[in-house]
Amino acid sequence: MESEALQLVQDLMAIPGKSCLEREVVEFLRQKLLQAGLPESSMMIDDSQTRSPYGGNTGSLIVKLAGRKRGPRRLLMAHLDTVPLCVGCQPVRDNDVFRSANPATALGADNRGGVAVLLHSLLEILKQDLPHPPVTFFWPIQEEIGLLGARHVKVADLGNPKLCFNWDGGSPQMACIGATGAYHIEVQIAGIASHAGVHPEQGASAIAIAGLAIADLQQNGWHGLIKKGRKTGTSNIGVIAGGDATNVVTSSVRLAAEVRSHDPKFRERLMNEFRKAFERAAKQVRTDAGEPGRIEFKAELKYESFKLDETEPAVQEAQRAIRMIGLQPSVRISNGGLDANWLSSRGLPTVTLGCGQQDVHTVKETLHIPSFLAACRVGVILATAGV
Numbered sequence: 133m134e135s136e137a138l139q140l141v142q143d144l145m146a147i148p149g150k151s152c153l154e155r156e157v158v159e160f161l162r163q164k165l166l167q168a169g170l171p172e173s174s175m176m177i178d179d180s181q182t183r184s185p186y187g188g189n190t191g192s193l194i195v196k197l198a199g200r201k202r203g204p205r206r207l208l209m210a211h212l213d214t215v216p217l218c219v220g221c222q223p224v225r226d227n228d229v230f231r232s233a234n235p236a237t238a239l240g241a242d243n244r245g246g247v248a249v250l251l252h253s254l255l256e257i258l259k260q261d262l263p264h265p266p267v268t269f270f271w272p273i274q275e276e277i278g279l280l281g282a283r284h285v286k287v288a289d290l291g292n293p294k295l296c297f298n299w300d301g302g303s304p305q306m307a308c309i310g311a312t313g314a315y316h317i318e319v320q321i322a323g324i325a326s327h328a329g330v331h332p333e334q335g336a337s338a339i340a341i342a343g344l345a346i347a348d349l350q351q352n353g354w355h356g357l358i359k360k361g362r363k364t365g366t367s368n369i370g371v372i373a374g375g376d377a378t379n380v381v382t383s384s385v386r387l388a389a390e391v392r393s394h395d396p397k398f399r400e401r402l403m404n405e406f407r408k409a410f411e412r413a414a415k416q417v418r419t420d421a422g423e424p425g426r427i428e429f430k431a432e433l434k435y436e437s438f439k440l441d442e443t444e445p446a447v448q449e450a451q452r453a454i455r456m457i458g459l460q461p462s463v464r465i466s467n468g469g470l471d472a473n474w475l476s477s478r479g480l481p482t483v484t485l486g487c488g489q490q491d492v493h494t495v496k497e498t499l500h501i502p503s504f505l506a507a508c509r510v511g512v513i514l515a516t517a518g519v
């Protein structure tokens with residue numbers, strides 16, 4: 133069982149499949165499942181890519197099995213895509229880890245480790261004819277570019293699961309039961325152009341407006357790690373672009389930023405502090421005729437925060453499975469967004485578990501083999517409601 137699981141994950145990590153180009157990974161999974169005797173009629177590829185702003189060459193893969201024992205439907209999920217840095221990876225084993233022999237790439241343990249945990253669990257069910265309750269296997273596309281497969285799946289296609297488990301992380305005994313929420317912010321600053329040498333006073337600099345707004349946010353504690361009383365959050369202005377000549381007062385600057393907080397009200401406050409800072413700055417920068425700059429401010433909810441109760445059946449069941457393989461379960465809350473955010477906020481409480489990922493999104497990325505194998509054992513228990 134161990135060598136098969138390791139072969140699966142090694143093969144999966146070698147397949148290029150960054151966000152929007154996951155079709156080859158889907159085809160690999162389909163072939164493995166067909167060879168193991170899964171009927172074509174149990175599989176579907178959804179059309180979530182048609183609702184993604186980025187398109188994509190495939191939808192998400194969903195496999196639904198009817199129950200062979202009683203119990204609520206379970207769902208196991210793991211996103212298919214990797215970050216672009218993984219393309220060209222050559223996974224090799226190096227003692228108790230896999231790493232990429234190509235030093236210019238990441239490995240793609242995030243998230244082919246998770247993809248392999250699901251595939252291995254389903255193959256074990258098929259090959260050993262294991263009894264199981266109704267169970268859905270869900271491999272969503274496009275997690276890395278905004279949780280889009282999980283966001284755009286039709287919940288009806290998942291078969292009404294009651295307990296959901298997502299693999300995307302490191303430690304196999306850690307159950308992530310909540311995650312932060314985030315807004316994406318776009319600010320378009322419209323200044324007024326003028327000759328910078330002849331009539332600078334007739335212009336209003338969009339760069340000056342951006343500078344004032346950023347200084348305001350930074351000095352008042354609204355940029356970076358944010359702590360206001362007992363409320364916490366983070367923010368980051370990650371993109372700034374504008375201007376094309378030194379002899380023109382700059383008329384256009386675009387910024388992109390994000391704000392995050394577990395607290396939806398405080399997250400909205402952060403977003404509004406950003407809006408107000410840019411509005412104030414735009415009013416301060418005027419032409420000699422008194423005409424101010426203007427801003428266009430857009431904020432979009434990227435994902436809602438969630439927190440599952442520790443009495444939630446999925447949380448209890450995940451902890452039971454972890455104990456069964458001899459590990460001590462612990463729970464945590466994530467400061468990043470997960471596919472679980474979208475499922476949980478759409479009424480499907482989802483616990484996220486680790487599968488041995490280390491140093492993800494870097495060229496140092498590895499897959500910790502003992503952790504991956506532990507996740508495979510947890511996966512089989514959760515898929516089968518095993519004892």
Ligand SMILES: [Zn+2]
Nearest residue numbers: 242243275300
């Ligand atoms: Zn991931």
